[in-house]
C-alpha cells in the first residue's frame with residue numbers, strides 16, 4: 001500500500017473504481033481498498049462454471065452511464081455489451097422454466113398461471129408511468145424539476161404506487 005494518498009476509496013465495486021479512475025485522471029494519487037481478492041463488487045466477472053465467465057450478480061448495463069463508458073474508454077479494455085435474445089430465463093428446481101421477453105412472455109406465464117397471463121397486458125400498460133417516474137427521480141436535483149415539468153402526472157409517488 002502506498003505511504004501517502006490524496007484519496008482513499010473503501011470498496012472496489014464499480015462505483016469505487018469509476019471514482020478512482022476519475023480522481024486519478026484529475027491528477028490525484030488514489031488508493032482503493034477492497035476486502036475481496038477481486039475487484040468489481042456486484043458487477044464482478046467470475047467463472048461460475050468451468051469455461052463460463054459472467055457477472056454473477058448484476059447482469060445488465062441499464063444503469064451504467066454512457067458517459068463513463070466513453071470517458072474511461074471501456075471498449076478499448078474489453079467491454080462488449082451483448083444484447084440478450086431473451087430478457088430473462090428463469091429455471092426452477094423441478095425442471096420447469098420461464099422465459100421472459102421476445103414475444104413469449106404471455107405464453108410462458110400461462111404455463112404457470114393462466115390468470116396471471118391474462119392480466120399481463122393491463123400491468124404492462126402501467127410500466128411507462130412507473131419508468132418515467134423512476135427516471136425523473138434518478139436525475140440530479142437540478143434537472144429533476146425539469147423532468148417534473150415535462151411529466152407532471154408521473155412524478156408523484158402515489159401515482160406509481162397506485163400503478
Ligand SMILES: Cc1cc2nc3c(=O)[nH]c(=O)nc-3n(C[C@H](O)[C@H](O)[C@H](O)COP(=O)(O)OP(=O)(O)OC[C@H]3O[C@@H](n4cnc5c(N)ncnc54)[C@H](O)[C@@H]3O)c2cc1C
Nearest residue numbers: 011012013014015016033034035041042057058059060063
Ligand atoms: C443480485 C443483484 C443484481 C443486480 N443486477 C443489476 C443489473 O443487472 N444491472 C445494474 O445496473 N445493476 C444491478 N444491480 C445493482 C448493482 O450491482 C449495484 O448498483 C452496484 O454493484 C453498486 O456498485 P458499488 O460499487 O456502489 O457497490 P458494490 O458493487 O456493492 O461494491 C462494493 C465493494 O466494496 C467492497 N467492500 C465493502 N465493504 C468494504 C470494506 N469495509 N473494506 C473493503 N472493501 C469493502 C465489497 O467487497 C465490494 O467489492 C444488482 C445488484 C444485485 C445485488
